[in-house]
Structures are given as C-alpha cells and as structure tokens.
Amino acid sequence: MSAVIEIKNIKKSYGNVKAVDDISLQVKRGEVLGIIGANGAGKSTTLEIMMGLRKPDEGTVTVLGMDIAKESEQIKQKIGIQLQQTALYDRIKVKEALELFSSYYEKKRDINEIIEVLGLRPYLNKFVKNLSGGWQQRTSLALALINDPDIIFLDEPTTGLDPQARLELWGCINRYRKEGKTIILSTHYMDEAQKHCDRIAIIKKGKLISVDEPKRLISTLENDGATLEDVYLQYAVGN
Numbered sequence: 001m002s003a004v005i006e007i008k009n010i011k012k013s014y015g016n017v018k019a020v021d022d023i024s025l026q027v028k029r030g031e032v033l034g035i036i037g038a039n040g041a042g043k044s045t046t047l048e049i050m051m052g053l054r055k056p057d058e059g060t061v062t063v064l065g066m067d068i069a070k071e072s073e074q075i076k077q078k079i080g081i082q083l084q085q086t087a088l089y090d091r092i093k094v095k096e097a098l099e100l101f102s103s104y105y106e107k108k109r110d111i112n113e114i115i116e117v118l119g120l121r122p123y124l125n126k127f128v129k130n131l132s133g134g135w136q137q138r139t140s141l142a143l144a145l146i147n148d149p150d151i152i153f154l155d156e157p158t159t160g161l162d163p164q165a166r167l168e169l170w171g172c173i174n175r176y177r178k179e180g181k182t183i184i185l186s187t188h189y190m191d192e193a194q195k196h197c198d199r200i201a202i203i204k205k206g207k208l209i210s211v212d213e214p215k216r217l218i219s220t221l222e223n224d225g226a227t228l229e230d231v232y233l234q235y236a237v238g239n
C-alpha cells in the first residue's frame, strides 16, 4: 500500500504545552487508521495538522503527494473533514448545510445518494441543533463526504452516541471504506478501534508511542485474552 499522508517530525506547542512533540507517521492508501490517547494527548492537534487546519511549528506534511504548506487548496478539494461536535451548523437546516458545503467544491458527489446512504431524507428540513447526537454526526459525516474525498478525517465520530447509534454510524463509515477511501479517526472507544481499525497510532503527551495493527499491539502484552483496552492502559496512560 502506498502512503497517502506522510508527516515528518511534526511539532506544535501552545505556550509551554508541547501538544505534538516530533511525530512522524505514514498513512497508507485505503486503510482505517485510528488515533488513540488520553484527553489532551495531542490527537486532535495531530489530525488538524494533517487536515491543514493548523500549521505545525516544525516538520512537513505531504498529502496525496502534495506539500500542505504550498498546495493546501488542492488538498482541501480531496479530503473530507468531520470535526468534533460543533455549533457551526446549528442554525441551519440539514438540507441547507448540505447545499452550502456542496457549493465549496469543484468535484461533488451526488447529494441524493449521500442522503439515501446515511438515511437523512426525513431530516432534511430540520435544524441541525434539533437533531439527536447520532443524526448530527450523520449530518456532519454527510458534509465530509460531499466532495467525494479520497481521505476522510473523523475526530471522535462516535463520542456521546448510544451503542445503537455508534453501530449504525460505523455501518456508514464502513460502506465508504469499502470504496477504498482512506479513513483517519480519533476515538476513546477501544472496542471500536480494535474492531474497525487496520492500524492504531498511540499518542501520549504529544509523542507517537507506537503504530501497528490492533492484534500486533495486543500481542505485545503477556496476558492471554488481552484487548486493545489493556494496550491503552499499558502504553497510553501514566508518566
């Protein structure tokens, strides 16, 4: 598999907080890469640097062979972004949000097809803020898909959703994975990460501790029956 994203020696500080401390990582075409780590570990900052939303203090980011520092406009056309729950679209209706996003891009996927796949048709005339968390997340996934991106970024897509809504959202995400899209997400749910991610990147205090397949990470632990949660407790927490 070839790399669709390559970050090299990325650093980002806020005052004396080293949010990202010298991370290098390659994301392979077509994989689902999960980023795990404690609150404040640097997951969102790393994701936002890959998306081009934040500039690193040091290091380089190459997305689909393009340098993010020079070709961010071209890159934006080819990526889809779902941020953590946001009030940004609260005051507009689902249909309006879809139309607005569609107007940003040259290449567009058929909106009706996205609406059908994500089951949004009954909600089109509702305000985003009046939807349940699960439907808000589906709306923001729909917005991330509108330009038929090669790479989809999902920042904690299932946080706060009930188990059924989480399962359904994963059904939607997996459908796009089957099309060969590369998916990069952060999550606090180790069961989801273990089940759905091809590889897991563990971030602790701004540093990349490990990146590997869930079963290989689990095999580094000595106890039989270990899960990714045990991996998390072993590698992602503490000093």
Ligand SMILES: Nc1ncnc2c1ncn2[C@@H]1O[C@H](COP(=O)(O)OP(=O)(O)OP(=O)(O)O)[C@@H](O)[C@H]1O
Binding pocket: 014, 017, 018, 019, 037, 038, 039, 040, 041, 042, 043, 044, 045, 046
């Ligand atoms: N805009 C900002 N200004 C100041 N500090 C920031 C800013 N954004 C992030 N930080 C700090 O950088 C560190 C990393 O934050 P980040 O949001 O990347 O972590 P995270 O792993 O995504 O956390 P969470 O799981 O809580 O979402 C934290 O200490 C956070 O407080």
